[in-house]
Amino acid sequence: MPSYASWDAETARAIIVDRRALPGALLPILQALQDEFGYIDREAEPLIADILNLSRAEVHGVLTFYHDFRQKPAGRHVLKLCRAESCQARGSDALGRHAAATLGIDFGGTTADGSVTLEPVYCLGLCSVSPAAMFDGKVVGRLDENKLDMLLAETNR
């Protein structure tokens, strides 16, 4: 299970300042913030805007454009199920329904107890071992209902 620091403006500032001189620094900064805190806190936007000399709207625009960035923390576990064609050809739609039903949430949702977030992903490059998933950053291939249930069981811990 990934563990993240809780939001702290000083740490965030240090992360931003560290990378401000990179060409095209905004993405690496957002990625580093998300790696640290698990999401990008609202308070980070004016901080970044100030240090990079951008408007807050520009920062917000980038943040919301990319699927990877979270504006609030995810569940303690994150299950990304591939929903693209190769996995569809191997039954990922049914697995997706099974996961959603078992967890009682839709794709994009987090269980009420905050234990798991279920997300779609469009291709993990594991098409030769479809259906595929990523569970807390670990890749899983040749997924079936059994394996999926085992992953979901881990989220109760």
Add this chain to the structure above:
Amino acid sequence: MSGLRIFVPGDAAAVAVGADAVADAIRIAAERSGIQLDMVRNGSRGLHWLEPMVEAATTKGRIAYGPVSAADAADILKAAAADGGAHQRRLGSPEELPFLKKQTRLTFARCGIVDPRSLDDYRAHGGYKGLARALTMPAAAVIEEVTQSGLRGRGGAGFPTGIKWKTVADTAADQKYIICNADEGDSGTFADRMIIEGDPFVLIEGMTIAGIAVGATQGYVYIRSEYPHAVAVLTDAITAARESGMLGKGVAGSVHAFDLEVRVGAGAYVCGEETALLDSLEGKRGMVRAKPPLPAHRGLFGKPTVINNVLSLATVPVILEKGAAFYRDFGIGKSRGTMPIQLAGNIRYPGLYETAFGVTLGELVEDIGGGTATGRPARAVQVGGPLGAYFPRALFNVPFDYEAFAKADGLIGHGGIVVFDDTVDMAKQARFAMEFCAVESCGKCTPCRIGSTRGVEVIDRIIADRDRAANTALLEDLCHTMKFGSLCALGGFTPYPVMSALTHFPEDFGAPPRLRAAE
């Protein structure tokens, strides 16, 4: 040599089916039985139904075992230690397995064989010979060699690589860039990931040659965030290359400077489009830019930029090493050389199959791929990712060739093949194509942004049997508008999967089936 050399792939697909656990189990078993182990986490050979495929170095060459589970590890280690001895999972020499034996591996020559993190191993297997030769040639001659090889962009558009390089070389500027597009977003494709994880130095070498040829001193590799293993391997390889003077100032003892940096994407399919990728690298939203200006004239930070796919760049070293004619002699028509084809979806033998252009779709699916994994008849095959057409069996005679695929209203794209059996619902697949376009659209053009959402609704009405004829006509109209009114291939090519589904599988849209005999 220190002990028994065992290869356990660190390739993400192998890891996804348990390779890490197998590696751990082998280490533990070796410790218990006092066997000195020299384990290499190699790339994958590309026979993915056999992964995790473990290999041992023996007096008879490499001997493979697969698919191996952690429970098999102790026994397999014992067999391996007996000079590649018997075991029910023993496959023999990997090179003799028909799937591998029939291939022509030029780009993937070393993948699965070498230790991807070892520069010495890379050199021992012929690495950096292309750069060595390039350094003896004038820059213009290097570019001419690439042009003469017939190499075309493997990212999808098939544009001649040498001509792109020449444009950048001919554009004067104080700074130029080489960008490697490793965004590989197409479902059914994984060749970029495999080569980065299995032979990263070949990409570094290809980019270095490109940099020296066009006069660029800085390169970026833009890797999608879904590829953490590739990011890790390439980052290590870049560090190793820098430490041994193969990157940085005075590359390989020459007067040229070239360095590389890895940048990670943030989950946007459209950022694989070259101009959106530039925006993303510049720290902006990934919006597609209108052309002109071409990136070759004004690319990253406004400077002349070569943007090439991983496979295009990774093929450059072998072309420089062996010469343009060697490469050009493979292939057919205007499709020269080899293509690393990726077999995926519902297929018995999924994996990477590099072969000269000209092999037919039917051979790939039925002979090489062994038909479907479910054993049911293959019904539809999508070639070239989410923007590629669905082919029916009636078109299995189409040869793998840029022009032949275009003539059949399709594209080879990045070389991904996704097979579906006869349980597939093609109306659903067409709907998904529109839905994907709606989710991933950068939002710049109305036909793409709005048209795709309308497309989903129209297909839903067709599926629900509401006014089918009128809605089908509307769908065709919508596809026409998207095709001609979109700035980039996301909106412009989404009609390929949609129209091919409708044309070849009308029965799934409630219309009478097409007369196959007429084809």
